[in-house]
Amino acid sequence: MIVYFPEPYENELYYSLLARYHSYSTDIAASSTLRELSGTTKRINFDVPMGIDNLISKIKKFSNLYSKDYFIQYHTIIPIIKPFRKLEWIENLKKSDFKGQKSNLFGNTEKDVKSKEHLYYCSECLKEQLEEYGEGYWNRVHQMPGIYVCTYHRKALSEHFINIRNNKEINFYLPKIEESYKMQKNYNEYVLTSLLNLAEDVEYLLEKNFDAFPEEYYYEKYVTLMEIKGIAYPVLQRENRLKSLMTSYYPPEFLEILNSDLNNSSWLPKFTSNKIVNNLHPIRHLLLMRLLSGSARDFYENEYLYKPFGTGPWICMNPLADHYLKKVVKKVDVSVHGLNRTIQGDMKCSCGFIYRVRAWEQSPLDIKYFNNRIMQKGHIWEQKFNDLIEHKLTITEISNIIKMSRPTVSKILRDRKKLTKTDLKEEEKNKKVNKKTSEYKEIWLDLRAKHPKYYRNELNNTNRAVYTWLRKYDNEWLEANSPKIKKRNYVRKIIL
Ligand SMILES: [Zn+2]
Ligand SMILES: [Zn+2]
Structure with a gap:
């Protein structure tokens, strides 16, 4: 029977709790402690709360807080994976009590962001822990792939000497101050800033503990952000333009540390299908989010709308309407031009008049051949035009009123005659x-x-x-x- 269980520290890794328990226990063999707490004698998996059901059954008498969800939320790295997987992923893990989980929870390949092979800690944090609690512990944030700095002390983490992926022995380690300075890297200012930003984004995900998002969520939001950045079109060039943006935004050494440099092969999604986006490593999602929206917080908390023509209302360009040149057009249909893949907007007025504007054009009044942009003249235009003809106005007069050249007016009249003739024949x-x-x-x-x-x-x-x-x-x-x-x-x- 367990008569004591250490109270978890903030962000303490599940493994660290077991290690601290072991340091107080009379058991000399770590395997006995592991069996006692988790009910298993298998090698330790640092990514998951091993034998959590067994542990809770033994320690719930110490606190009402202790539950499977509590340990997952506050003491594992799972909250940074969960928002990028389907809901079933975590449900199945919980159901199986994390048994049969491979030693790497990210399921990543050679080309992915590498999961850490060692435990990491901050020597400054450790000093403070020793002063305050008389013992050190493993912070889960520092064990995340891609996290090599402490956001609190803004300095590089130290690497513990034990390889946690290859080590088959069951053992419990806690960080030691005398070892901490040996394995500490130095990063230049730019790399350090990028690493700190990434660590902040990871901390944001931990704080929010998001569940799975709908399948299209990331794809659609990334595409909108790319549209706003002006790199979404042509669609087939998205990946390349994103690549240029990313390599100019992040220092190359930083991307190399994350095994995510873009020199030889590109891990960037093609953004032609949402499935590819959903397979991205969480750290790479965070890289994209910061690149496109400023930070993970901005990405999740802001609604982004692509408005290449602003918010409107826009002016009506129908010279035969009473509201000519007044800002009355409230509807714009944004689409991509079929051939050159540029953005265009069809301004649809309630008078039936529709004109087309390209994304870079500031005002329809500056469009050189505006007649080519009239997509539909509408009922008001037709009606007023008929009145002009009935009043027997000359072509020049009509031309002045409808703001079209004389040849254009003549052509409209010719077309109408032809149309009437064909109509009669048909009838x-x-x-x-x-x-x-x-x-x-x-x-x-x-x-x-x-x-x-x-x-x-x-x-x-x-x-x-x-x-x-x-x-x-x-x-x-x-x-x-x-x-x-x-x-x-x-x-x-x-x-x-
Ligand atoms: Zn620190
Ligand atoms: Zn109008």
Whole structure:
């Protein structure tokens, strides 16, 4: 029976708790302590709370706080992975009591951000811990992949000598002050700043303890941010433009430390599908977030909207509307130009007038060939234009009023005439067809009355012309007014 359990310190790694318990226990063998606390004798997995069910059953008498979720949230590195996985990921881990978990929770490959092979600690933090509590412990933040600095003391961490990935022995270590200065790196100012920023973003994720986000969340937010940065289009160049932005933003040594330099191969998502984004290592997500939005906090807490044309309202460009040049247009449809893949906006006014603006154009009044940008003139324009013609205005007068050149006005008038002519012709033709169809229907009904016993095919043969016409112009009527189709008697061939 356990008569004592150390009270966890802030951000203390789960393993550190077991190690501290061991340092007070009378058990000399670490394996006995591990068995007692976690119910297992397997090698230690530093990423997960090993045997958490067993431990809670033994220590819950010491505090109501102790639960599986409590240890996961405050004493493991899981909160930085959880927001990037599906909800089932953590649920399944919890259900299985973290059994059968590989020694690396990130499941990363050679090319990914490397998980740490050693435990890390800050020598300054350790000094303070020793002064305040008389003992040191492992801070979970310092064990995260990519974290090599203490944000509190703004200096490099020390690396403990034991390799936690290869070590098969069960042992409990705690940081020691006399070892701390040997394994401490020096980073230049730029690298240090980048490392500190990344550590701050990791701390933000720990503080928030987010659950899984919807599948499209990251993809959509990154794309919006790329749009705002002006690197989203053309789509096929997103990855390259993102790469240039990233290599100019982060010092190369910093990206190398994270195994994320972009010299030889690119780990950047292509951003043509959201699945690829969801496979990214959490640290690489944080790199993207800071690059595109300033920090993880900004990324998660701000809503980003891509508004290449500002917030509006925009002016109406319909010279025939009462509100010409007034800011009354409230709707803009943003799209990507089919050929050159640039951003364009269709300004849709309530008067029916629609004009197109490109993303870099400041004002529609500066567009040189504005007539080419009129996508739709709308009902008000058409109505007023008809009035002008009815009042017998000259082409020059019309041209002045509708703000179009004289040749354009002439063309509009010519097109209208052509249209009216074609309309008339079409109408005439329809009349003829309808007349003939009615006549043929009469003939067809007469034929049916004359030959009441005829099957469909026999009746068709009596007047092919009528049948073909009706089939073409009113098949529905023909179907409803035709006799049955004669069923054929098929003779089944018997093959012997
Ligand atoms: Zn520190
Ligand atoms: Zn308008």
